[in-house]
Amino acid sequence: MNLFTQSVISGLMTGALYTLLGIGLVLVYRTARILNLAHGESFAITGVVAALLVGYGVPLPVSIAVAMLVAVAFATSLHRFVLRPRSEWPAGTLILITLGAAFVARGVMILLVGTDPVSFPALFEAPPIRVAGGALPVQGLALVLVGFGVSVAVGLFLAATRSGKQLLATAENPYAAELLGVDVERARLIAYGIGGLLSALAGVLLIPLIAVDFQSGLAMTLRGFIAAAIAGMSPVGVLASGLGLGLFEAMVGAYLGALFQDPVMFFVLILVALWQSRKIRFGGGRRA
């Protein structure tokens, strides 16, 4: 086996995951000014619900569709029924509300499936594709294609459709958008919806390759946040940052060892944060 090829393949898969999770987090952050700490729960909910339904003998496509629906419903109702009525509250408290929602979601999932990991079958059953000394499962290929494809699609949606433009306007400046007649609340709801949907999609494509348990959501929230942070909270940048992160993680893991993954990756994250903010720190006058 070729370690380099395999690292690239692994990096692409992880990168697609980062991207799918990051976009939703950015959209929500930009439109609603909230860091949604329950973001990754949509991923876990998808997995848990799909696994449960498949276990009860429901056909796989139906299980997946229902699971994704539940996940999107979770994300949107968190906004509609919990956060939106409290939009005047301080951001810190709202962030903790999302953390509370994540705890509740985990509490429900542990009741549904217990503490053991669960999974469900892959959509694509076929031998792995072999390229240049590496192997890529068909489901993994789907993850990569869908992950990056959907990210581009979201970019197009934002740039080309009326709803997308309204969402972007809200992201840019909610007050100005409101003055311009944009339905800011609708734009936020769409942002949460897209976030839930993309996390659910990540779950559908990735979980058959791994497993999910009641607390998988937190790690996914973190992944999304890291991708979003490196992209400077820009929805378009997440595509690049996700891909870069995935490849970086795979390469560090392969050549330096997994123990150094976090220190190296987050040291780079800190550098990126400093770089991203250089204009604010050094431009526009000396604001010591």
Added chain:
Amino acid sequence: MTVRQLTIGCFALLAAVLPYLGLLPGWTPALATITAFAALSLIGLNLIFGVTGMLALGQAAFVALPGYLAGIMHVSGVPAIVAIPLGIASAVLIARLVAEIFIRLPGIYFAIGTLGLAFVVEGLARAFPSITGGASGLMLEPPVAMQADGWYILAVVSVALGTASFAWLVRGRFLRTLKLVRHDELAAQVLGINVARVKAQAFTIGSTYSAVGGILLAYYVRVLAPESGGVNASLEALAMVVIGGSGSVFGPLLGAAAIHWLFAVAGGAERFELLVYGLGFFLVVLYAPAGIVGALRLGWAIGEAQLGQRGAGTPAPAAAPPMTARDAAAVRAASAREGTCLELENVSKHFGGLRAVQDVSFTVRFGQIVALIGPNGAGKSTLFNVISGIEMPTQGRILLQGADIGELPIHRRAASIGRSFQVPRLVPDLTPIDNVVARLDHLPGDAREIDGQRVARAQLEAFGLSALADRPVNQIGLGYHKLIELVRASAGQPPLLLLDEPAVGLTADEVTQLADLLRLLKSQGAAILVVEHNVGFVETVADEIVVMDSGRLIAQGTPQAVMTNPEVRDAYLGALT
């Protein structure tokens, strides 16, 4: 001692002996010990996040660091009794360095940077097991053997000292400063606060609490695992601060106790444990957003109201104290000022290709009101920003009392420039008095609390606002905010006043009152530069009018001369009609 303080004291005593009474199921001395140590480190996060408003997502890094440093030093031969203070000191030093790097990062980047730091600390602790003990944890040996009760006493005493020191430290001037920084960094700078330094201070002091609480807990537990410095622990800490009551003195203690206890009793719910814990947490943040302290305050207020005690706690507004000889001397000195105060020499400000201000020169003398007018986009606001230091001029010199201030940072111009904003930038949860004192705090000279309070009260009295002086600003009508801000800007008799649209949003009566106030300030010797759209108001108060259009100065002179200038009528007045 008030009833309220006495109650807090009684409850604190009761809380300290509570674990031994067995009153509260699950609240054991051991749980209370770890809660107290955790609360001690949370005081730091409360200062950083709760009071100063910096979203530190990785504070656990500074909770775990000192233990690791001390433990590693101990292994390499340093006696524990030396290693522990050294560990704390090095952690605080690292926090100071980190503050230097991160503090200038705006909001979300500060959050990301600190989050990254937590990951780095946790990751390094795992990556070098031969030094750090790795994932299995670093073993720590306390320098003195202590029984469980000894530890509990240490925990209670240290958290009591921590809470008391926090209450003593974070009050008066420092508290006002932190609240200003939290609420509005720009306004804080304009009032003379070196925001970066204050934030670095808060972060360093906060991290000291984190470090002390963290190392005590680590030595009590004797094992330090990498997770204790990681992001989960950091998020949990944030949750505790908010549950307890963000920014309040007892918030960290109550938050830590609530979360630890809730978790301990949720264990009885078996499979439902996580749901019970999650729902409990969720409901508290939803229905008691001000935390437990907020709920207690509300309860206290209701209790008082039911007993008809309302109002007894708040003192009647004190009459303004008479002007002392020293105040009078200051005012006389100010009125004696003469000559040129502000001088702009060929000032330009370009943003890339956009020439916002081009080659503008004019002067403002002491005892003179100059109005700066012009259509939207004429460059008035940019020029104001250049004078107050928010923007650096691309070209030209800005002389204040003869000295070039063009290179000075905003906060270092505050003593010479008092500024108001188009939309007033007062701290909503402080009283007008405190808002004014917040400016006096950062003026040069001896700033004793009592002096500041007196001067502020006198100034508010002079402006006819003494009836409102002791109510939080957010309970005062918006119309008064402009006037209060004017009091704040003029407090301390700065040579130059920059007033940004002071008359906008005021009623006709208030505008008349404002005009009188400006004349009063003028008579006290101030040089006043006003940006204003209300031409009628400008004509009545201004000694001189400067007109800008498209970044250029197009006219200058007495109101009559300017208003009849055809170029002005074309550019500005024409645009209005």
Added chain:
Amino acid sequence: MNGWYLRSVAVAALAAVLLPGELAAQANKTWLVGQVAPLTGPAATVGTRLDKAVKMWVEDVNTAGGIAGRKVELSTCNDENRPEKAVACAREMIDKGAVIIIGNTLTASLRAMLPLVRSGPTMLIPSPNIVPSPDSYAFQVSPSDESITESVARYMQASGLKKIGMVAATDASGEVGVASARKVFGAHGFDLQLARIDLRATDASTQLARVVGSDTRLVYSSYSGGGAVTVVKSYKNLGLEPPMIVSYANISDAFVQIVKDVKPPRLLGTAAAGIVPDVLKDPGERARSKAFLAAYTKRYSEPVDMINLLGKAATDVADAILRKVPNPTDFNAVKKYLESNVVESVHNQRFSPTSHVGLDSSAVVIVELKGRSWVLADPVK
């Protein structure tokens, strides 16, 4: 001062005086057994599975009327595998007067609890990662991690293999696993190819690509957490052929359910022999294992897994202490008893004055997943 205020203080003071007495009235009529286990948090699977075995024992004992006329009272404390909570839990147990503490938690927590039981009570530990000192009151009821690794080495010898690829997590189990592997495989002169995998990893293909060479005929994944599934699935997805050994912690039905369709051609695992009772030579051990397997399945409607079995071992020792030692609160007597007697269990525990680990590598076998059940594995051909 007003009435409202005085009333509240008076009520609080009255309550403070009255209630403790009431609590003290519940005298020691039971054997208090404390259990510290992570029931939530990252190690929740381990905690809940050990807890099931312990609960079953307590129910059985109490249904049968208790021990020496006293019922067993189980007090479980969730430590989330966090050392500070483990300390609070352990101190609570000690203060309540627990006779035995079952430390059903993981490495860092256990290391924090050990110093607390220096003068008792007896502490029983099922985690292979801890080797208690012989001068302590702590006893480990499972084979040590080194013994488990030793059994892998033995299997390699039987198969004539000299090279092994190993994947270990970045958690404590991985850390201990790596140390054992370096020591044991090194002593045998085996070629060890090693890669660590991050706990958040969603793909193990680079790790596997690194440790599996063209001449590798056996791969060992010591990952004991949920992420082990990722390693097995990546293995399958890479189309790798050599047999793969997974950790004893994965010898469970939940694991089998997930990997049954995506497992490598031969999926092996390290396990205590009790999971395949027929290989046990001692008829007593065989009978007890079979009885436990049947009883557990009946009680919980699921097959026994390896971690349940370790929990059972702990309860067997606890049971023996309460029945055989005249005064179980005399911890020196307990220590002496355990060090000088064989404790009958699913695997008889043999502690000694020089070792507080009850099992050695002879209790560990390599099993193979055939269909839905684990059987003794044949050597690699």
